[in-house]
Amino acid sequence: MDIGLLYHHRRLALIRLAVLLVDDLATAEDVVQDAFTALLRRHGHRLDELGEPEAYLRTSVVNASRSVLRRRRTARRAPLARERPCPPPEEYVLLREEHREVLGALGRLTRRQREVLVLRYWSHLTEAQIAQTLGLSRGTVKSTASRALAALARHLEADR
Structure with missing residues (x-):
């Protein structure tokens, strides 16, 4: 290649x-x-x-x-x-409000949780690929993703 x-x-x-x-x-x-x-x-x-x-x-x-x-x-x-x-004004215009809420909640997660969720749901990587990328075991990736989703839900609920 x-x-x-x-x-x-x-x-x-x-x-x-x-x-x-x-x-x-x-x-x-x-x-x-x-x-x-x-x-x-x-x-x-x-x-x-x-x-x-x-x-x-x-x-x-x-x-x-x-x-x-x-x-x-x-x-x-x-x-x-x-x-x-301050972020440029057009940045907020481009993002819908729910996207801003999710990005805000994502920013409150731990670094590892944020990395796992971004690699899984944004980059569409498998658990094995995430584990290889981050140097973690597949089990750690799985448990981190589960905890991250729960924390993300809590943050989003608290914001409403």
Whole structure:
């Protein structure tokens, strides 16, 4: 498989995945671009020796998203008070209210719960693929998804 073809077919899906994990389109695009750059640097234009390049990229995107979130958490702990930038007004116009509610509730889940739900319901991955991407057992993925759905339901109910 050629990396250009892979980029053409999987870039948008990976950006969507990263957006749901880091909650910022520009950062998500950077994360995906960095994942493709690392893949190219490590394996060149031909990916014949790499068994599953899509799984490699998904794992890279999830790991890079975790790093972004860690850096953000560290920055928030800094003693300087920082104002949070307001999202652009068109962002809220584009999302229907129930989508905003779900995204808000998703943001209150733990990192692992959010990752599992995003990979399962947004990226449509199987439990085995999620386990491989996150480096977890299938049982952990299954129990995390169950707890995450219950927590998501509680958050949505509390908001109403």
